[in-house]
Each structure stands twice: as structure tokens, then as C-alpha cells.
Amino acid sequence: MxxxxxxxxxxxxxxxxxxxxxxxxxxxxxxxxxxxxxxxxxxxxxxxxxxxxxxxxxxxxxxxxxxxxxxxxxxxxxxxxxxxxxxxxxxxxxxxxxxxxxxxxxxxxxxxxxxxxxxxxxxxxxxxxxxxxxxxxxxxxxxxxxxxxxxxxxxxxxxxxxxxxxxxxxxxxxxxxxxxxxxxxxxxxxxxxxxxxxxxxxxxxxxxxxxxxxxxxxxxxxxxxxxxxxxxxxxEGEVHVIPVAKPSRLKPVKRALFLMIVDRSSRVLLERQNERGVWRGLWSFPHCDGVDEINRTVAIYGVKTGALQFLTPFRHTFTHFHWDITPVVLQSSRISKQKGQEDVCWYPLDASREEPSLGLPAPIKRLIKLLGTF
Ligand code: SF4
Missing domain, CATH: 1.10.340.30 (Hypothetical protein; domain 2)
Structure with a gap:
């Protein structure tokens, strides 16, 4: 410049x-x-x-x-x-x-x-x-x-x-x-x-x-x-108080379960986020509010239900809210249908396989890497 x-x-x-x-x-x-x-x-x-x-x-x-x-x-x-x-x-x-x-x-x-x-x-x-x-x-x-x-x-x-x-x-x-x-x-x-x-x-x-x-x-x-x-x-000896910090407002906290459905070919299901979400256009696991919604998501994909494995929750912070996320792994032996093909992707967990060109938020990248070590 x-x-x-x-x-x-x-x-x-x-x-x-x-x-x-x-x-x-x-x-x-x-x-x-x-x-x-x-x-x-x-x-x-x-x-x-x-x-x-x-x-x-x-x-x-x-x-x-x-x-x-x-x-x-x-x-x-x-x-x-x-x-x-x-x-x-x-x-x-x-x-x-x-x-x-x-x-x-x-x-x-x-x-x-x-x-x-x-x-x-x-x-x-x-x-x-x-x-x-x-x-x-x-x-x-x-x-x-x-x-x-x-x-x-x-x-x-x-x-x-x-x-x-x-x-x-x-x-x-x-x-x-x-x-x-x-x-x-x-x-x-x-x-x-x-x-x-x-x-x-x-x-x-x-x-x-x-x-x-x-x-x-x-x-x-x-x-x-x-x-x-x-x-x-x-x-005036005020270097450490200037600039004055932004008046703090408590950020709201939202919560979600991230459902990580893994198929028998070691691929995990990702959905493209819709136009209104905070990650719009990017790819993420299905977000669920609770176990009932997990059941609905599982039904949409025709996944044969196995045991849910809850991983350690973590917090991801945006400028305007905190997101407390609990990852949930579901190993599935059968997947019979998919919704909206172009908005769904089965992403390979095996690093040696070619990865599709997708925008992945940092927490999703980290979780995919973690799944690859299971
Ligand atoms: S401009 Fe910044 S670095 Fe320079 S004297 Fe002032 S406070 Fe210190």
C-alpha cells in the first residue's frame, strides 16, 4: 500500500x-x-x-x-x-x-x-x-x-x-x-x-x-x-484507559445439539445452512434444539437409529451471541433417503479421500477432524 x-x-x-x-x-x-x-x-x-x-x-x-x-x-x-x-x-x-x-x-x-x-x-x-x-x-x-x-x-x-x-x-x-x-x-x-x-x-x-x-x-x-x-x-497517564471500552451488554446465550451422522463408509452428513442463519451459505451438521428434534432429523434422513454419543460441549462466540454447542455422534448402518440433494453432502472423514469444495466454519472443521480420529 x-x-x-x-x-x-x-x-x-x-x-x-x-x-x-x-x-x-x-x-x-x-x-x-x-x-x-x-x-x-x-x-x-x-x-x-x-x-x-x-x-x-x-x-x-x-x-x-x-x-x-x-x-x-x-x-x-x-x-x-x-x-x-x-x-x-x-x-x-x-x-x-x-x-x-x-x-x-x-x-x-x-x-x-x-x-x-x-x-x-x-x-x-x-x-x-x-x-x-x-x-x-x-x-x-x-x-x-x-x-x-x-x-x-x-x-x-x-x-x-x-x-x-x-x-x-x-x-x-x-x-x-x-x-x-x-x-x-x-x-x-x-x-x-x-x-x-x-x-x-x-x-x-x-x-x-x-x-x-x-x-x-x-x-x-x-x-x-x-x-x-x-x-x-x-x-496525562491515561494510556491504559483510552480507548474507553464499549459499554458492555450481556450477550444472549443460545444452545444447540450438532447431530453428526456417520455412515458405514466413514462419511458424515453436512447440510448447507439456509439464507437466514448465522452461517448462511456455509456447511454444518444438522442443528437440533433437543432430542425430539434429533428424532425428527433422523426420520427425515431415514437413518437407522443407533446409540447417541454425546461429546463434550463447547462455546462458540459471535459478535452478538454465545452459542453453547453439544456435539452428538450417531453411527448409522442404514440411510434410505435424503432431503434436498443439492443442500446435503456426505463428507469423507478419511483425510486421504478427496474433500469436496465447501465453506466450513472453524468449529465444523475441528469436529470433522475429531471424528476422523474415532
Ligand atoms: S500514540 Fe499511543 S503509543 Fe504513542 S504515546 Fe500515545 S498512547 Fe503511547
Whole structure:
């Protein structure tokens, strides 16, 4: 995400919002950030080598909610299989979700797939360098749009992802949760004023790197920080209370039995999750509320009932609820019918057999692996 332009600190700001009173000179802030970037910033990430709107979009979407180290192998596999908007648009949703399996937040993958289709259908495969058009694409918010415009097109747009938000909240000493709408409005105004007229891509990358490498959530390295001289949180000894945590709301707890029906050929039954579920489009074991529903599911598949084996329950947490899951294994010697063939798959537990291309959530992958050891 580094532009070819190099080495100018002749920075200017020509935006009316620069009238906002800052507790420090803007140029000093920008210069310190860029000087630090020149020495310590990340310049060899896979998506920085030959940045294109497509590679920046894929990396930015993957980096939402996920750290660079986790994203890198997923990004490399994704770009190898789908090297362009056209390749991604032509893929099936199963192929896309398979490559996303384990990365979580699967709506990102579905939105990316949709965006590729729109770019091909409406813009002839060329990503539009136009904020008003980009912001309408599925799953692209203001910060991701800013990243694409600055990294791929060199346009002067700020970003405000989690790392940048944390740096600004601390530097400005904001003692409210930065995710609240009125604080976000202020932060966007500041972010817009601070972004320089030149070296925009490097500045945006520098702010993300500062947050990821120096101004980290739990152990900020203030003594190595180029902004310590102008940081309110540091000066006031409040680094560990800023950013203020999101007001906690107890997450609801849901419960389910995962029915793992294994046939005599060592295959386990998976169902494609419907359009409304949290794993929609992905594949999972049949979910049951209780033993009665297990009996109904068994009847639907015409499974000869054997003993149910209850495994150790575990909790899987989503952003908006906890899911307490009890896996239940049913070894079946006879299966006489199947519902909706295209939404049902018998998945081989033997790792040496060819696995179908399916999107599998991380807990399902783990349970399949566990079943393979039985
Ligand atoms: S001085 Fe510390 S708290 Fe302030 S921006 Fe730097 S690392 Fe973050």
C-alpha cells in the first residue's frame, strides 16, 4: 500500500475542516508519522507489492476484524485462485466460502463476491475510482473506501479502521467509547484534517502500522512512539484507559445439539445452512434444539437409529451471541433417503479421500477432524 512517490515532507492541507482547533500543529504530526514510517513502517506485505484496486479491496476486506498475520496465508491463497474481479465474479459461492473457511465473519466473503459481480456487470471489470460509487458496493464502508482510493489511486482520503481510531483517541485524549456515533463523527473530521495532501498512501499505512506495532491495545510502546510529545493520553497517564471500552451488554446465550451422522463408509452428513442463519451459505451438521428434534432429523434422513454419543460441549462466540454447542455422534448402518440433494453432502472423514469444495466454519472443521480420529 505504498505509493511510488517518495521522500517529500513538503506537506500541505487545504481543507476547510483544518480550522478545527488541534492541540498540535498538523504538519508536525504528519511529519513525525511519515518520518517514523520511512524507518519502521511495513512496506513488504503481499498486497503492497503491486497494489491494484482488486488486491487492495481483497486485503482490506480480510483485514476488517482480523490481524495481518492471520490474513496473509488466506490472502495469498485467495489471490492465487481468484486473481481478478472477473475470476471472482465467475466463481461459485461455495468456492469463495471454502477459501474463507476459518477466517470468520463470512458476510465479508459473500459481500466481496457480490462486489466482484457488480464491478464486472456495471463497470466492465474496472473498479470505479469514485467515492460515491465505491461506498454503495456491498460490505465497503467509509474506511475501506478510503483505503482503496488512497492505496490504489493515490487520492486524498483518510481511513479510520480500528488501529487508526485507537491512535487518534489516545493522541487526542478522547475519554468516550470511540465507536459511538458522535465520537466517530469527530474522529472522521480529525482524520480528514490530518491526512496530508501528498504521500497519502504512506501516511495511511503509517497510521495503521503505528496502531498495530507501537500504539497497541494492551502494551503501547510510548517510549518508542513518534507522537509521544503530543499525545494527551501519554501526558496525562491515561494510556491504559483510552480507548474507553464499549459499554458492555450481556450477550444472549443460545444452545444447540450438532447431530453428526456417520455412515458405514466413514462419511458424515453436512447440510448447507439456509439464507437466514448465522452461517448462511456455509456447511454444518444438522442443528437440533433437543432430542425430539434429533428424532425428527433422523426420520427425515431415514437413518437407522443407533446409540447417541454425546461429546463434550463447547462455546462458540459471535459478535452478538454465545452459542453453547453439544456435539452428538450417531453411527448409522442404514440411510434410505435424503432431503434436498443439492443442500446435503456426505463428507469423507478419511483425510486421504478427496474433500469436496465447501465453506466450513472453524468449529465444523475441528469436529470433522475429531471424528476422523474415532
Ligand atoms: S504515546 Fe503511547 S498512547 Fe500515545 S500514540 Fe504513542 S503509543 Fe499511543
Amino acid at each position: 505504498v505509493s511510488a512517490e517518495k521522500s517529500t515532507h513538503n506537506l500541505h492541507l487545504h481543507h476547510p475542516l483544518s480550522l478545527i482547533p488541534f492541540p498540535f500543529p498538523l504538519v508536525k504530526f504528519q511529519t513525525r508519522v511519515l518520518d517514523w514510517f520511512d524507518k519502521h513502517g511495513r512496506k513488504t506485505l503481499p498486497w503492497q507489492k503491486k497494489p491494484t484496486p482488486y488486491s487492495i479491496l481483497v486485503s482490506e476486506v480480510m483485514l476488517q476484524q482480523t490481524q495481518v498475520n492471520t490474513v496473509t496465508p488466506y490472502y495469498l491463497r485467495f489471490i492465487q485462485k481468484f486473481p481478478s474481479f472477473m475470476a471472482l465474479a465467475r466463481a461459485s459461492v461455495d468456492e469463495v466460502l471454502e477459501l474463507w473457511s476459518g477466517l470468520g465473519y463470512y458476510a465479508r466473503a459473500r459481500n466481496l463476491h457480490q462486489t466482484a459481480k457488480i464491478v464486472c456487470e456495471q463497470y466492465g471489470g474496472e473498479f470505479p475510482p469514485d467515492y460515491a460509487k465505491i461506498i454503495k458496493l456491498p460490505g465497503i464502508g467509509r474506511s475501506t473506501a478510503g483505503a482503496i482510493l488512497s492505496f490504489a489511486f493515490g487520492a486524498r482520503h483518510p481511513i479510520l479502521e480500528g488501529n487508526v481510531r485507537r491512535v487518534l483517541a489516545r493522541v487526542l485524549g478522547i475519554k468516550e467509547w470511540p465507536g459511538s456515533p458522535h465520537v466517530m463523527t469527530k474522529l472522521w473530521k480529525w482524520a480528514l484534517c490530518l491526512v496530508p495532501a501528498r504521500r497519502v498512501a504512506e501516511y495511511n499505512q503509517a497510521m495503521m502500522d503505528l496502531g498495530a506495532l507501537v500504539c497497541t491495545r494492551r502494551f503501547p510502546r510510548c517510549l518508542e512512539c513518534p507522537l509521544s510529545g503530543m499525545c494527551v493520553a501519554y501526558k
